[in-house]
Amino acid sequence: MEISERKEGNVLVVSVKGKMDAVTAPEFDKQFEGWTAAGESAFVVNFSGLEYISSAGLRSVLASAKQLKAGSGRLLFAGLRGPVREVFELSGFYSIFQIFDLEADALKKME
Amino acid sequence: MKPISELKVAARIESLPALVQSVTESARDYGFDSKLSAIELVLEEAFVNICNYSYPEGEGVAEIKCSLRDGRFIIEMADYGVPFDITSLPDPDTSKDISGRSVGGLGIFFIRKMTDYVRYERKANKNVLSLAVGLSER
Numbered sequence: 001m002e003i004s005e006r007k008e009g010n011v012l013v014v015s016v017k018g019k020m021d022a023v024t025a026p027e028f029d030k031q032f033e034g035w036t037a038a039g040e041s042a043f044v045v046n047f048s049g050l051e052y053i054s055s056a057g058l059r060s061v062l063a064s065a066k067q068l069k070a071g072s073g074r075l076l077f078a079g080l081r082g083p084v085r086e087v088f089e090l091s092g093f094y095s096i097f098q099i100f101d102l103e104a105d106a107l108k109k110m111e
Numbered sequence: 112m113k114p115i116s117e118l119k120v121a122a123r124i125e126s127l128p129a130l131v132q133s134v135t136e137s138a139r140d141y142g143f144d145s146k147l148s149a150i151e152l153v154l155e156e157a158f159v160n161i162c163n164y165s166y167p168e169g170e171g172v173a174e175i176k177c178s179l180r181d182g183r184f185i186i187e188m189a190d191y192g193v194p195f196d197i198t199s200l201p202d203p204d205t206s207k208d209i210s211g212r213s214v215g216g217l218g219i220f221f222i223r224k225m226t227d228y229v230r231y232e233r234k235a236n237k238n239v240l241s242l243a244v245g246l247s248e249r
Binding site: 021022023052054055056058059062065066069082083086087090091092096097 | 124125127128148149151152155156159162203205206207208209210212213214217218220221224
């Protein structure tokens with residue numbers, strides 16, 4: 001898993017590549033805690049480079065969302081494809097999160 | 112039936128990448144290219160379950176055998192831990208919103224969704240879980 005981030009106005013755009021599984025998901029948790037501790041509260045997570053996610057990855061996604069919700073932050077997703085999209089759909093996560101095809105559309109929603 | 116691969120690993124999360132590599136390689140060799148994500152998912156969910164629950168007293172092993180049966184890719188996963196039938200768990204409620212959702216039960220839910228069948232047996236002192244992934248669309 002590779003994580004990169006950049007700032008677009010007040011929004012932190014986080015791109016995740018590779019696999020979010022039981023081995024790598026804790027790394028995402030750690031990074032996310034660091035960002036929120038630094039005061040970030042608006043996130044667009046771009047999963048277009050993510051090839052695989054398991055329930056361990058979904059656990060991290062849900063924990064991040066719950067943490068943000070407690071502090072009225074926002075978390076939008078973009079670019080889910082293939083098996084990642086399928087796992088989001090099966091688990092019902094597709095309907096509880098705001099998900100966009102393109103990162104640009106998610107950023108527009110944040111305006 | 113002769114297994115196409117057999118592997119014994121420490122029942123620790125760190126064993127997962129090598130296990131995935133080995134099993135997906137076998138699956139590819141036998142023409143299951145289109146099912147590699149499903150195979151990886153059911154393998155991870157079943158293995159992580161063993162890591163988390165089978166050996167509360169300490170460390171143990173997991174034995175993974177791959178074979179073909181009736182055109183399906185079969186993963187048989189055994190451990191010597193406490194008796195535990197993952198197939199007895201109910202499906203999660205996938206309709207709750209963010210604050211009401213937990214990820215408990217999602218592992219077995221994915222296993223059910225991605226396999227043609229899943230079977231649990233307690234054989235002597237072993238938990239044996241058989242996961243069958245077919246080539247047809249689900």
